[in-house]
Amino acid sequence: xxxxxxxLSISTPDxxxxxxxxxxxxxxxxxxxxxxxxxxxxxxxRGVPTPIRDWHRTTESALxxxxxxxxxxxxxxxxxxxxxxxxxxxxxxxxxxxHGKTESYGEIARVVGxxxxxxAVGGACGANPIPVLVPCHRVLAANGIGGFGGGLDWxxxxxxxxxxxx
DNA sequence: GTCACCTTAGAAG
DNA sequence: CTTCTAAGGTGAC
Numbered sequence: 001x002x003x004x005x006x007x008l009s010i011s012t013p014d015x016x017x018x019x020x021x022x023x024x025x026x027x028x029x030x031x032x033x034x035x036x037x038x039x040x041x042x043x044x045x046r047g048v049p050t051p052i053r054d055w056h057r058t059t060e061s062a063l064x065x066x067x068x069x070x071x072x073x074x075x076x077x078x079x080x081x082x083x084x085x086x087x088x089x090x091x092x093x094x095x096x097x098x099h100g101k102t103e104s105y106g107e108i109a110r111v112v113g114x115x116x117x118x119x120a121v122g123g124a125c126g127a128n129p130i131p132v133l134v135p136c137h138r139v140l141a142a143n144g145i146g147g148f149g150g151g152l153d154w155x156x157x158x159x160x161x162x163x164x165x166x
Numbered sequence: 167g168t169c170a171c172c173t174t175a176g177a178a179g
Numbered sequence: 180c181t182t183c184t185a186a187g188g189t190g191a192c
Binding site for chain 2: 119
């Protein structure tokens with residue numbers, strides 16, 4: 001059974017992000033599609049529960065803050081229940097990385113109690129449903145920036161905004 | 167079952 | 180210094 005997600009868009013200087021909410025919180029966030037300026041948001045004007053509209057406000061503000069290179073004051077509740085036990089631990093570890101700081105895949109692996117599961121951490125980052133708010137981009141390889149599934153370009157840009165040298 | 171992936175420490179050349 | 184290998188979790192085939 002698949003539960004209904006409420007999809008709303010967020011306009012930023014970098015384009016239109018798409019946020020999807022479950023009844024538990026923000027479940028997904030996706031980068032703008034290049035070139036598509038049209039309102040692809042299937043925002044159900046009348047079916048959005050009040051708490052979700054509220055979270056969306058917070059998400060918008062948090063996202064815009066991060067893109068502008070500053071630390072968000074508030075985060076919406078995140079619904080990470082789509083992930084596996086391991087992935088959820090990784091994502092929670094990522095959320096602890098402070099703005100402007102970075103960790104290596106090895107560090108995260110150690111934090112989640114699987115020091116040797118470095119590559120698995122990479123996998124979990126790639127599976128991260130909420131980029132930017134769950135800062136998968138703050139995880140670098142031990143010898144450089146490493147990779148980035150949805151465009152290494154974004155990773156570099158986000159890090160640059162935070163004043164991080166990659 | 168096999169392979170590829172946002173990795174890395176260590177051994178060999 | 181460069182190259183190769185092995186090892187972990189997960190999803191696609």
